[in-house]
Amino acid sequence: MPIIQVKDLHKKFKSxxxxxxxxxxxxxxxxxxxxxxxxxxxSTFLRCLNFLETPTSGQIFFNGEEIIPNKNLNVIxxxxxxxxxxxNLFPHMKVIDNVTLAPMKVRGLAEAEAxxxxxxxxxxxxxxxxxxxxxxxxxxxxxxxVAIARALAMQPQVxxxxxxTSALDPEMIGDVLDVMKELAKEGMTMVVVTHEMxxxxxxxxxxxxxxxxxxxxxxxxxxLFTNPQHPRTKEFLSKVL
Amino acid sequence: MDFDWQVAWNSVPFLLQGAWLxxxxxxxxxxxxxxxxxxxxxxxxxxxxxxxxxxxxxxFMRGTPLLVQIFIIYYGFPPLIQRPIPAYIAAVIALSLxxxxxxxxxxxxxxxxxxxxxxxxxxSLGLTYRQTMRHIILPQAFKRVIxxxxxxxxxxxxxxxxxxxxxxxxxxxxxxxxxxxxxxxFETYFVVAIMFLIMTVSISQLVxxxxxxxxxxx
Numbered sequence: 069m070p071i072i073q074v075k076d077l078h079k080k081f082k083s084x085x086x087x088x089x090x091x092x093x094x095x096x097x098x099x100x101x102x103x104x105x106x107x108x109x110x111s112t113f114l115r116c117l118n119f120l121e122t123p124t125s126g127q128i129f130f131n132g133e134e135i136i137p138n139k140n141l142n143v144i145x146x147x148x149x150x151x152x153x154x155x156n157l158f159p160h161m162k163v164i165d166n167v168t169l170a171p172m173k174v175r176g177l178a179e180a181e182a183x184x185x186x187x188x189x190x191x192x193x194x195x196x197x198x199x200x201x202x203x204x205x206x207x208x209x210x211x212x213x214v215a216i217a218r219a220l221a222m223q224p225q226v227x228x229x230x231x232x233t234s235a236l237d238p239e240m241i242g243d244v245l246d247v248m249k250e251l252a253k254e255g256m257t258m259v260v261v262t263h264e265m266x267x268x269x270x271x272x273x274x275x276x277x278x279x280x281x282x283x284x285x286x287x288x289x290x291x292l293f294t295n296p297q298h299p300r301t302k303e304f305l306s307k308v309l
Numbered sequence: 310m311d312f313d314w315q316v317a318w319n320s321v322p323f324l325l326q327g328a329w330l331x332x333x334x335x336x337x338x339x340x341x342x343x344x345x346x347x348x349x350x351x352x353x354x355x356x357x358x359x360x361x362x363x364x365x366x367x368x369f370m371r372g373t374p375l376l377v378q379i380f381i382i383y384y385g386f387p388p389l390i391q392r393p394i395p396a397y398i399a400a401v402i403a404l405s406l407x408x409x410x411x412x413x414x415x416x417x418x419x420x421x422x423x424x425x426x427x428x429x430x431x432x433s434l435g436l437t438y439r440q441t442m443r444h445i446i447l448p449q450a451f452k453r454v455i456x457x458x459x460x461x462x463x464x465x466x467x468x469x470x471x472x473x474x475x476x477x478x479x480x481x482x483x484x485x486x487x488x489x490x491x492x493x494x495f496e497t498y499f500v501v502a503i504m505f506l507i508m509t510v511s512i513s514q515l516v517x518x519x520x521x522x523x524x525x526x527x
Contacts, residue, residue, distance in 0.1 A: 120429050
């Protein structure tokens with residue numbers, strides 16, 4: 069059974085149809101990289117997976133269970149970590165509190181346990197020494213790595229990444245990508261919207277090419293990058309590679 | 310007629326009693342105003358039918374004079390509930406209700422000024438709407454609205470002089486009593502003005518202190 073199944077997903081903002089019927093499956097342990105020109109709907113697609121955008125029509129299934137707001141959405145969101153382009157750390161809390169908040173309030177973890185888990189994760193992203201800093205005292209790359217640790221602290225089954233390196237200075241991007249590569253190596257199921265083609269090629273198990281609200285092509289990176297089938301894919305790749 | 314410092318000085322102890330009542334009334338009204346204002350702001354941002362109750366409340370309180378509100382509570386309600394309302398209680402109710410409406414608008418704007426990304430991050434972690442408000446949005450919103458809240462409380466302190474019309478002996482009412490005895494309005498009101506000034510400046514100082522202390526993490 070796929071961990072995420074998308075059936076005929078449509079999303080309209082007023083009269084603008086951003087997603088025009090997307091169906092696909094994502095399997096456990098897979099790293100899916102979503103690429104496409106800006107305005108193609110790739111971020112909207114990702115945000116529909118955990119209902120930060122409510123689909124206009126269509127269904128999303130998580131482990132075979134259809135996501136329905138006011139029924140199971142909240143519980144399923146606990147299983148889908150998300151990392152945002154603009155980090156969205158909680159500025160009024162120290163790094164450590166950012167990471168322990170959800171495990172304690174949502175999962176009901178004891179404080180000591182939550183703190184221990186947080187330090188393990190901060191170690192993993194190389195920021196143990198920043199535990200008592202406030203987000204504003206960190207660089208963008210550090211903030212994003214804390215954001216990854218914060219999402220991982222819930223021990224989710226899937227991680228969603230929404231252009232995680234787009235707001236970063238070039239020299240910060242590598243650190244964040246390294247953390248993501250490490251996660252992928254550990255077998256985390258990941259859906260990554262990105263413009264980092266190197267990452268897509270190196271880490272992706274499958275690459276989705278979205279254009280004008282449609283999933284035009286999906287394939288292994290080796291196939292998609294060297295032998296794109298759709299003319300739009302060819303055109304896009306010729307510009308970004 | 311010269312300014313008589315001795316007269317001014319002599320009025321101070323009696324006026325201080327009034328100032329103390331002014332401080333009491335304002336502090337109590339601020340306390341209830343914040344609670345009422347927060348609840349009203351949260352209701353306004355929901356989709357429940359209570360939203361319209363909250364809108365009606367803020368519109369009424371902001372759209373009618375405080376003086377009229379005081380009269381309605383002090384003179385209007387007793388016949389309805391068939392018992393008198395003590396002036397002190399009526400004043401506290403009127404000032405709290407009035408302040409709550411203004412505070413509600415301030416807090417609502419504070420909540421709406423917090424980036425949507427904060428809510429999204431909290432929800433994506435599995436926090437409920439209620440937890441998101443409580444742990445993420447409100448703490449940041451309160452911090453942001455401290456300056457406008459300070460202004461509101463300075464306004465409330467000054468407006469509290471209106472309760473002198475229901476014979477509550479706060480600062481202005483006390484001054485009228487003093488003038489009835491010493492026939493020196495200029496000196497007496499001068500002292501009253503200074504006392505108000507000391508109180509309002511203290512509030513602004515307190516507000517800037519809070520602002521500085523809470524700056525961490527902004």
